[in-house]
Amino acid sequence: MNDPQLAEIAKLLFSPVTLVAYTAAMIAYLYSMSSTVGRAEDGDATAAVRPKGLRIATGLGLLAIVAHGAHLLTWSFAAGRYPLGNMFEFSNVAAFVAAIAAITVVQWRLQRPDVVGFVFLGVLLTLGLAVLVYTEPGPLMPILDSWWRAIHVSTIVFAFGVFTVGAVFTALYLLRETAERRVAEARAGNMSGSTVGAAFDTTTRDADEDELLEVVPGREEPDASNIDEDAAAYGIALRRALARPVSVAGRTVHVPVSLLIWTVVASVPFALVFQRASAMVGIPVVALAAVLIAWWFVPSLPAATTLDSLAYRTNAFGFPLWTFGVIAGAIWAEQSWGRFWGWDPKETSAFLTWVAYAGYLHARATRGVKGRGAAWIGLGSYGVLLFTYYVVNLLVTGLHSYAGL
Amino acid sequence: MSRRDSTAPPEANPDLRRPGDPRSPGPLGFVADSLRMAWRWLTRMRTALYLLGVLALLTVVATVVPQEPNVPTTVRQWRTGEAGPGQLWADLIDLIGGFDVYGSAVFLALLLLLFTSLTACLIPRYRAWWRLVRRSRPPRTSHLASHPEHATFQIDASPDQVLATARGMLADRRWRLREDDGREPAQVAAEKGHVLREGGSLVFHTSFYVLLIAIVAGQLIGFSGQVGIVEGHSWADTRVGYWTHDGGRLWDDEDHTGFVLTLDEFHVDWHRDPRFGGQPSLFLSDVTITEPDTGETYSDTVGGNDPLVVDGMKIHQLDWGYAPRVVVEADGEVVHDAFLTLTNTDSGFWRGAVKAPAADPDVGLEILFWPYAPPDETTGEPVLTGAPWAEAPLLFFREFRGDLQLEAVQNVRSLDTSRLEETGAGGLRPGGSFELADGVTVTFPELRRWVGFQVSSRPAVPYLLLGSVLVLIGLIPGLYAFRRRLWVAAERSGERTLVTVAGRAFQRPQAFEDEHRRLLEALRERLAGATAENTASDDAPLDDPTPEHDQAVPR
């Protein structure tokens, strides 16, 4: 038990090996989908990505998963127990679950290789946060050594991974939906001769992209030779719909200003939770980078309706898991502390997460609450999950706090 | 908004005022109208959504604000302004019952509304569901091509044969079929998933009643009490025997059976590796139980995750501490001889107090205890470490004389020094004795440990478990089963028969896309099998084996 050499190997396998491998896989996936800017909206996603690029990406992704698995295995041997004892390990395993789901479920079963790159982005963000709560591999307290705890923690962590994938889809849906809606509004505006839609403000465009854009507004029946150009123009329009022209050294570039501002607004309070300078700088910077990547790839995302249904299915899969995880936790509490529920901050917030996701599922079934409304509730629910996990573990003390860092 | 926006049945999203509603005249009529509207408001999913939102909001308060039942001391500090955001905020929080959210009037009112809404919502859904089970009849369709899933193929079998085969196949797969009413053109209409999805959702929502009843009943008939027992000591299960207890309204003293619990030994150990120093590795109590009626005794253990059940009472080991025996002699008389139950502090030492009113004036000792305070190698002075293992225990005390004010309610582990005067101090190793300036002698003859047990009876727990299982049993079909309809039509087209299989899913359209494809394949296979039998003599192969799928072939 607690073999220091094994622990060193486990650490190396995590950083740099696993982190680099995931990054490479993410880049390969994003690259493989980027060639098909603005492809047919409801077509077969597999046909839409570059087959060769996709093969390389899949290989890298599987390699990353193997490296990650090897890391978890050596880590477990180093600690002398399964790796579900502290926050670093929880995030680590949740990310592992998400990565496996990305390839096996999203790519192979659902045939959506075009969103896998983003799931890997989510995996990397989760692992990055795990680093902020890093703990050396070590033994568990005896009270934590019970079957129900193992079931409780592994289900909750599994659900955490699933909800993370769901949140990635939800966020992408919101981005893509906003872009699609703005472009549609602008087109409608141009057709009726009005000038609504800043994304099409012709005075601010730069040369080559502009030529493509010219063809978009008002076109009704594109002739076959123009389809590719049309699609490319649509893609650029989508990207610009989320951005604002900014003039830098005489050139006009499009920057998603409000998106970036909101990212900072959302990530800074979250970063405060970690009470460390590295987090204060790192989290907003990484969040900005992630948002920029997502924004840049908005044109090659699946259509908003597809993303919406992916998000719903993922979250609906996570909900029963979470429910079972909470029940298992109550059974463990009854066994260990002789009370199944005590409204301890951790229990309370696990319940809060449950209520939030129940609200999300309800919203989906409520007449008049459209996709966007439900999606915001879904994203908010993931926020609640992060709150439950990071804020309650790190800032609020309770019975569960010893399982914290 | 159209009704198709929602995946829920229409009963769940009614309009507040229906066009056909008669307006009742007069003031009573107004009341009746309002009541009807209030009821309908409660049955709407939007209302349920708002109520869930409020529940979430209250829960946020309960997570962020310390809760009195859990951490009463912190709440006291928030109220006095010693901790937290200040007294003004504390007053505001108190105004909405924020220090005990789940016991507050706001929460009770919300619970009431939520359950009324649930009831209001479930009654029409039960009725509609029952109607579905009893006599739902899949409708015919006159626009086969307008359904999202739609495919055709040609085959040699006759239209009647095709429809009969389709019926047989769908019946085998437990689809509900519309009985053939002779209407032309002949058509198979089938439906599946509607009973299971709604049924699952109903079981899921109904299980909340089971949970609520089990929780309320558990509060009324349950009991839990805490007691600390020193190694070698015995304790009997009677109401007065507990340090603290919390019995439901319907729990009475007769329900204590009076079994005797003896703590023979408590085992505790730690990881000594400096990296994880202080992390415990073992907690285990060896106990002996004496049955009240028969006097029978048996030995057992109570561990961290391993409670012991005696006469229906569950015994958990929750807490432990050091228990030094402290003897105090004043004026030649023993005024105190007992084991103290010390509690751990965050600062690496343990604390407690001795209160000896038998002396004149009263003697009070404030006790600080370090389990591991080895003597320094050169000076011999004890080095105070925070380590929890009792390998070099040191008991330090401060002596106070005066009035202990025992008539007031007090914490057993601290002294109220307002009418006491500090008169001396000293340190002791086990077996040591110390004589103070005023002639009082303090002796520390031995060190034991004590264990805090919780003894509880929660007869409602199995029902809670039942409710939880129902939640899951209902949730899975409620989320994954999906309502879908399928139509099969067959018409002569020249020599052959043109078969159309159309369908639509109310939920999970992607899953239905796959199912539609599979059904299409299965139907073709069955038909091919049947045709092969019928036309065994005619060995012409079936041509046109690929179905025309809507999405593959644009028209």
Ligand code: HEM
């Ligand atoms: C007590 C709090 C409630 C919670 C936690 C809750 C939770 C849920 C969840 C998680 C679902 C999705 C799973 C399923 O379809 O079975 C659901 C569905 C549903 N709930 Fe609730 N619910 C609550 C109260 C209500 C109330 C008061 C109503 C009536 C207004 C209602 C009406 C519905 C309906 C109609 C569905 C089905 C949606 C569909 O078929 O897609 N629920 N509820």
